[in-house]
Amino acid sequence: MNNAVFRFAVPRNEETLSYAPGSVERIEIKAELDRQSSQKVEIPAIIGGREVRTGRLGKVVMPHDHGHVLANYHKSGQQEVAMAIESALKAKAEWSKFSWVDRASVMLKAAELISKKYRHIVNAATMLGQSKNAYQAEIDAACESADFLRFGAYAASYIYEWQPSSGGDCVNRVEYRPLEGFVFVVSPFNFTATALNLVASVVLMGNAVVWKPATTSLLSNYYLMKVFREAGVPDGVINFLPGKGSEISEVVLKHPNFAGLHFTGSTDTFTGLWGKIGQNLASYRNYPRIVGETGGKDFVLAHPSADVEELVTALVRGAFEYQGQKCSAASRAYVPQSLWGRVRELLVEWTEGLSMGDVRDFGNFVNAVIDESSFDKIMGYIERAKSSADAEILAGGFGDKSKGYFVRPTVIEVKDPHFVTMEEEIFGPVLSVYVYEDSAYEDVLRLCDETSPYALTGAVFAKDRDAIAKAYDTLRYAAGNFYINDKPTGAVVGQQPFGGARASGTNDKAGTHFNLMRWVSPRTIKENLLPPSHWSYPFLQSD
Known part of the structure; x- marks a missing residue:
């Protein structure tokens, strides 16, 4: 009988292969x-x-x-x-x-x-x-x-x-x-x-x-x-x-x-x-x-000091990778008025430019949602946004299930921070954005914390350290995985232990x-x- 006292060492994370052309x-x-x-x-x-x-x-x-x-x-x-x-x-x-x-x-x-x-x-x-x-x-x-x-x-x-x-x-x-x-x-x-x-x-x-x-x-x-x-x-x-x-x-x-x-x-x-x-x-x-x-209704909250390109990169990747079917996917965003013009322009351009299709075509960033019931649910939310005076479709907004269950990545600007797509889990490639006055940053932090029953992931984007600290404190229970200047998806085993509370x-x-x-x-x-x-x-x- 082996009676040694044994301990496994800290492992290294598995190397991610690139799948680049010719590899x-x-x-x-x-x-x-x-x-x-x-x-x-x-x-x-x-x-x-x-x-x-x-x-x-x-x-x-x-x-x-x-x-x-x-x-x-x-x-x-x-x-x-x-x-x-x-x-x-x-x-x-x-x-x-x-x-x-x-x-x-x-x-x-x-x-x-x-x-x-x-x-x-x-x-x-x-x-x-x-x-x-x-x-x-x-x-x-x-x-x-x-x-x-x-x-x-x-x-x-x-x-x-x-x-x-x-x-x-x-x-x-x-x-x-x-x-x-x-x-x-x-x-x-x-x-x-x-x-x-x-x-x-x-x-x-x-x-x-x-x-x-x-x-x-x-x-x-x-x-x-x-x-x-x-x-x-x-x-x-x-x-x-x-x-x-x-x-x-x-x-x-x-x-x-x-x-x-x-x-x-x-x-x-x-x-x-x-x-x-x-x-x-x-x-x-x-x-x-x-x-x-x-579930999750995961947020990205930007301060006026945030970098626009970093923010939009996180929104596109966080919301639309794997068609938004990650429980950690960015689903609602809060963007200050002073940044919104540039954010909107870049967000719409990049979202509309995302390629969509069969997984066997490696040029496609977006693929199909999982099944027909999921497709119908997601399209139901998009149709509600189309018919509401409190929402405007900025990108996407349509789908096709004739061959595959394809939903175009969709960006919705909402006037009401409690609009249904800001509160309910959709589990698809739909990102809702609420634009707030710069001076209301602390109010929006509280709004973000109180809007959703979920508390899985969330992110704050800011260069201002005081703004980061306020978000860190106010949103203490709003997310089990909290990100600073990063998208709210992609937790790595051994680095960001994953899980949330409340309804998550x-x-x-x-x-x-x-x-x-x-x-x-x-x-x-x-x-x-x-x-x-x-x-x-x-x-x-x-x-």
């Missing part, structure tokens, strides 16, 4: 895109290491070419959910006995597989199935996935090495037990890395999971499942269940051994799941851990020990080296 990675990813475009994958449920084909089929299509079917998947029902729970509980009994170093080593192998052998596979699947361009797929599916796995091992070291002090007559220690039961993982479509981390962080700490992936990211998530298995995660530790979320959760949340929920998705869905957990609370063996990252989630900071601590149940152990042999104390004796 090796550009040639290789294009070949992989061609390969995946020319085949139709069959995606089963995977329960206890066994592929389960229910015969109840659904389709995975390209959002930018929705007539092209990439895969057929087998929908899980109540029977498969029950099998998955049983499998998870059985596998967890053995997996939890592994040394944490061994579990972390499996995760590090998964990181190497994603970084090298599977890099172009998961990137291409993310591009085709989730309509991300090559750069957005690279920073997500390859780089952030590898970073989550490597920094997870490091963060686990941080947890496991802490122990309480011991007195002269006793030895005190803490055991970090996995949760008692199984964990339900519900992952979103927009980040492949998020799906991976929702599973990996729980499994790393010795737990077993029932995983419900988003239907619109099934292709990339299926390849992630292959990576986990090849890395050495034992059968049954991760159970992969494509299907309808409401049907799967109906079974999961009634089980007495339900121990936790790890979730990323809409605020409404998270609130609904939390409510159902509350209704079933008396039937659980333990109070479940609930960890969630949900539980702020447990994915990729850090804060999150990993939610998936263990510490047990304190005291050994008395010299136990007392009588009940009496000295103070009881007579003088």
Whole structure:
């Protein structure tokens, strides 16, 4: 038995490849895109290491070419959910006995597989199935996935090495037990890395999971499942269940051994799941851990001292990269009157100049939104702006879903800072701008803080340090990730721990020990080296 006290060192972030013309990675990813475009994958449920084909089929299509079917998947029902729970509980009994170093080593192998052998596979699947361009797929599916796995091992070291002090007559220690039961993982479509981390962080700490992936990211998530298995995660530790979320959760949340929920998705869905957990609370063996990252209505607030080109660059990238389908995307902006003329001119010019189309054309900055319901929702907000006297469309304002779900990047100037597109999450390429009088900067800071129920990300642009300090203080609870002179997207694992509060989630900071601590149940152990042999104390004796 290896009894060394071991600690994983601080890792380096995965290097981002450029995919520039003539580069090796550009040639290789294009070949992989061609390969995946020319085949139709069959995606089963995977329960206890066994592929389960229910015969109840659904389709995975390209959002930018929705007539092209990439895969057929087998929908899980109540029977498969029950099998998955049983499998998870059985596998967890053995997996939890592994040394944490061994579990972390499996995760590090998964990181190497994603970084090298599977890099172009998961990137291409993310591009085709989730309509991300090559750069957005690279920073997500390859780089952030590898970073989550490597920094997870490091963060686990941080947890496991802490122990309480011991007195002269006793030895005190803490055991970090996995949760008692199984964990339900519900992952979103927009980040492949998020799906991976929702599973990996729980499994790393010795737990077993029932995983419900988003239907619109099934292709990339299926390849992630292959990576986990090849890395050495034992059968049954991760159970992969494509299907309808409401049907799967109906079974999961009634089980007495339900121990936790790890979730990323809409605020409404998270609130609904939390409510159902509350209704079933008396039937659980333990109070479940609930960890969630949900929506955002993320802001960029400019002071009159801001640099115009830096500000507009942040607005265009922050609002329109990945079609605004990042929970951190810039969705509302507050711009001073003195800057608005130049900001408007440049913002409209750059937005109208953004190329849009198929991900396989590397010249496209913008691609399709994820599905028809998303397209219809986004266009609904745009139509409301068109018909309102309180809003003016400055750029974009139209869409086409005949072949792909394409929405033109849209900029709306609003007269009312409480106009619907300033307050409600749209999750698409729509940026609303409110122009304020320069003298009202401090009032606008308070307005920004009070406008939205969300508190995920936000940015302030200013050269004036006093203005920055005022924003920093006033907006203290308005964003879990706060940026100074930078766009509110693009948090890097190990550098900007990600998460927000209010209606944006539980702020447990994915990729850090804060999150990993939610998936263990510490047990304190005291050994008395010299136990007392009588009940009496000295103070009881007579003088």
